Amino acid sequence: MRTLLYAIGPMLFDSLGIIVFAVLLAVGAGIVTATVAGTVVAVAVVGYELARGHKVAALQWISLASVLLAAAATLFTGDPRFVMAKPTIVYLIVGTVMLRKGWLNRYIQPEQLALVGDVMDRFGFIWAAMMFASAGLNLVVAVFFTASWPLFIGIFPLASKFGLFAVHIAVVHFIGQARLRRGAGGQLEPLAAE
Template sequence: MKLLLDFLPIILFFAVFKWGDGNRELAGQWLTQHLGFMVAGGVVGAKEAPMLLATVAVAAISVLQIVVMKLLRKKIDTMLWVSLVTVLGLGALTIYFHSPTFIMWKPTVIYWAMGGGLLVSDIIMKRYVLRKMMSASDLDLPEAIWRNLSWAWVLFFLGMGVLNLYVAYNFSESTWVNFKMWGGLGLMLVFTLAQGVYLSRHMPQAKPKADPGVSP
């Protein structure tokens, strides 16, 4: 369930953008009618309508997530708050200035925030929060293994942030949205599996049990 909630904003952004991309005129009219007061000039054109509509949707679902978790008295992770503030701030700029550039920076800001957090907690302070997040506190592995793993994630988040900006500034909005949905999640899955393989190679081998029927 938590995994679904984490990916829900990405899935919704993708779905709403694709709908808006196929119904640009309708999306522009709806945004102008209902949210024109938030937009510079008061009118949303068909060209920018899909991205602005997807931005509104992801901002709404992000707020709803926080409200529901608060009502259910669930613990809200720090990164969820960071994501909310980022999407509201950059989303507001995107809507007001009719520019998708701001919301396109959101994944990079989140990636770099997570990478920076791991750099401080795991590399500098040596708290190895990553080990706790992976529910692997009981694994008896050398500290160097966890440090290497933390460095790998820090560099991965740094690289993903740069890659997001490269796609955003060099390809179409549609390509960026596809990359955000499939490329970003795909690379995250592959990298996570690679980390699992890395950990498995360093796990202590179980000692064979002695045969009770054989005398020492």
């Protein structure tokens, strides 16, 4: 439970702009309103981190860039199809960033990194795969099921992320506990041995 609470705060904070955008779309606020609100929140998150002198995480920059791109496209073109395709581009960018080893280390307590760092790296690639799958699914829904897209974008991204997050935390916790019981603190066995 401690690991879950430690990780959930930064994850929600990093994605807050996108979460606000998606939730507002899901409740029918409209694309312009959702985009403006998401942009304000994403700018506030990055501004808050900069004001505190903290390094801005990659997902925070991506959240800000994605809502700014949606805001510009929506306000300049008025074409909702661009906004519908935009998550595909964002998911591809996020998935590519997630292919970098160690990006998940921010979401785990530093003292646990030596114990389950290899598991976190593997989950980093699983997260990337989910982003690539989400990119494809978003494009299919936007092109072939356009009327259902607002419902899809309001539910699927958050549900899939929270679902994978729950599995991720449970698996990391289980493996970490198993390694502690075996006394594997100094010499970790490879994940395949789990």
